[in-house]
Amino acid sequence: MGKAAADVCPCGSGQPYAGCCGRWHAGEAAPSAEALMRSRYCAYVLGLHDYLLATWHARTRPATLDEAPTRWLGLEVKRHAATGDDSATVEFVARYRAGGRGHRLHETSRFLREDGRWYYVDGDFAG
Template sequence: MVQAADCPCGSGRPYADCCAPYHEGLAAPTPETLMRSRYAAFVLAKVDYLLATWHPSTRPAELVLDARLRWLGLEVRHSRGGDSEGEVEFVARCKLNGKAGRLHEVSRFVCEEGRWYYVAGVMQEGKSRRR
């Protein structure tokens, strides 16, 4: 069971030692770290962080999160990253209006000037909610 101080990204580490430093401005060192910190930002409704880590070429003008959506867990299935590009396959479980759902996606990332950015994702199966 996840304790209150555990990071929402599922690392098993305290939030303060895991995703909090990235939410406070530290650059994520890998695509997986950025993806985990973005998941935690969705859980914690950190819209400014989500927009700041979204590549300008695909970033929406605004992001409105559905307050009824509860994120329940994250499973990283595959991660790879080079010097300038990377991808992460993951499954994120959620619940909306009492109905369970999941987002299975392969997300693409790019690194520019020492910072990783989320570019886009491709759904992997069934009906999933858009990030």
């Protein structure tokens, strides 16, 4: 599922896809936990399941991803904080439509950096 270089990235940065999440999807290491989180949201939008699994920490990675039809509508990053030299959290709200209804996913995600690459570990959902 490719996007033209001039298309705005779905992550909400306002930047062209090729110069934003497209770089991380092509194999470049995301420079921060927030950049990785945005690229993972973008990968959900674009259906890049291999990327999602590859950027999920091996300790918590599922064998497969849920293939339920979801239309992602937008992302708002609320907070990004380093919790150590190689760990960080990112709080975000992602809006989506599934089963004909609108939903909000509000999560504080945990990330670890290993060998120069950030990985999603897990997250806590807000009520």
